[in-house]
Amino acid sequence: MKGEFQRLLMMAEPEVLPLNEQAARGMERAPERSQFSHLLQLFLERFFNHESASPDGDAKARVVLIALAAGIPGLMVAVYLWPVYHPFRGWPPVHPSNGGPPPYWLQVNHHFFFALYSFVVMGIATVFEWDLFFPDLLDVIVLKPLPVAEIRTFLARVAAIGVLLGGLLFDANFLAVLVLPAATDPPNIVRFLVGHVAAVSASGVFAATSILALEGALVAVLGERWFRRFSLLFQGLLLAALLIVLLLFPELSGVTPALLQSGGALARWFPPFWFVGIYQRLLEGPAALPVYRELARMGWTATLFSTALAMLVYPLAYVRRVRQLVEGAAVRSGRNRVKELLRRLQNATIARTPERRAIFQFIGQTVFRVPRYRIYLALYGGVGLSAVMATVLRFTEANRQVQVRLSADGIRASIGLVAFWVVVGLRAALVSPSQQQGRWVFRAVHGNPPQFRIAMEGIGAAKTWVLLWALIVTAGACMGLRAIAPHELRNWGSFFSLAVLGAGMCVVMTEILFLRVKTVPFAGEPPREEPNLAFTLLKYFSFFPLVPFLSVAAERWLEQNAWHTAMVLALVAGLRWTLRWRHRVVVKEQGMLPDAEDGRSELFTQLGLV
Secondary structure, eight states, X not given: OHHHHHHHHTTOOOXXXXXXXXXXXXXXXXOOOOHHHHHHHHHHHHHHHSTTTOSSSOHHHHHHHXXXXXXXXXHHHHHHHHHHHSOBTTBSTTSOOOSSXXXXXXXXXXXXXXXXXXXXXXXXXXXXXXXXXSOOHHHHHHHTTSSOOHHHHXXXXXXXXXXXXXXXXXXXXXXXXXXXXXXXOOSSHHHHHHHHHHHHHHHHHHHHHXXXXXXXXXXXXXXXXXXXXXXXXXXXXXXXXXXXXXHTHHHHHHHHXXXXXXXXXXXXXXXXXXXXXXXXXXXXXXXXXXXXXXXXHHXXXXXXXXXXXHHHHHHHHHHHHHHHHHHOOOOOOSOOHHHHHHHHHHHHHTOOSHHHHHHHHHHHHHTTTSHHHHHHHHHHHHHHHHXXXXXXXXXXXXXXXXXXXXXXXXXXXXXXHHHHHHHHHHHHHHTOSSOOGGXXXXXXXXXXXXXXXXXXXXXXXXXXHHHHHHHHHHXXXXXXXXHHSOGGGOSHHHHHHHHHHHHHHHHHHXXXXXXXXXXXXXXSOOOSSOOOHHHHHHHHHHHTTHHHHHHHHHHHHHHHOHHHHHHHHHHHHHHHHHHHHHHHHHHHHHHTSOOOHHHHHHHHHHHTOO
């Protein structure tokens, strides 16, 4: 043992033993493991290697990357707090450099951020793993025939959920804890650490268990069929609500003192404030304000209640989910006349050729049913809605009363944001390299690469599908924002300007984002190299700030003169023609490549013929 320990410290290679000594040792046997441990490992791997989490199978590295990325914002905020709590002459500019700590309410806002961040991160993680907390058809088919007690399988899945959520909670908060004591110099470091750990832990546990309880209640009450119909909507709304709260933190921090001192309904029924109460109550002790004691009591009660409710509802939902998977879904008879009418209208207007009709049908049968694409739509929809709400809402304080108002410039900017996120989200779903089992049809019929005309018909159908949905969503956003807009934007001239701006941005962004797309949806080649996440984010962060700026400037310019509207329409038409011409050149160059022989062998492999 001593020699092995020395080799471990010296990072030496393991000692190579003679063959006789190796034979004398006998065969190495893996330690025996129980059924529970095997099931626990299986379900944890299912969380990581499920198609919704990783399309390329390299999920463990990606999960580790995401877990560490979740802790980076808290760590960076903790690092940036060092000059705030250790001021020097001229910095920070928000309060004079008197050598002392920052004002009391500024410190409360710092604590508020960490409790809010833990709440949002755990909520988003739970919503993202929404479909993986319950067994699917593959689990039932594989595990049901095995000699494993159902109660053991159930307990192993519950344990896997606990390990997953506990690990995410730890990853999202432990980096900040390492830096905060040195960055803030609390007067009582024990009270500070206890208050911080208790507040962020209770906040994350409440967010995760409340969403898990909500999902379990929906599955138990609605059943699998109806739950699937509304699951995407619930996911999008929950993601939007969580991101809205996080993006509105700068606005909320300005009115936090008034909200907490007033003790109104918003302070009592806004969950992140409960955990601020826990934070301050444990940090300040008996000297804490009375409102903190009430908020802390509500926070502990809500956390225990949500945990108990999740433990009560989850088994009921689990049993009903498994039973419905075994029995199968009921077959619906008859046709939906509304869908049939819309399909005929579509075939008569925008999908006249057989190629376009096939692509429209293929997209409709895939994008709303495959779990990964549903997650894409929920994520982008939630992010887009949260960006719009954060842009539009403003909080003001007057006589210790908090008022919510709507920003006119925020409404102008939100039209561009809606168009941007709808096109980006749909484009991301259509070109995703996952769930491409159906692409062999296009290879067998059209070849690889396909003929130029057929390729342009397929890609054109995908762009038309995206543009159609972008126009529908943007038009709905224009009408909804006009209903709640300030008086200056309620006239029909402003509404017409917003509509023209939204339609033009939908057209231009669709052409720009599909400029490098060379294949029909769900049939593109997976990338041979792992994409650079940092470079991808840099492109979005570089282009995204231009969208609201151009939206505000263009909408004001459109309102000045009717000729400006004609000029914008002509500009959009010119950009569309130029981008379409460039896209034809890109697709034509792709069609000149020789037929890929390896694609044929891959085709037969996917069909199971070799």
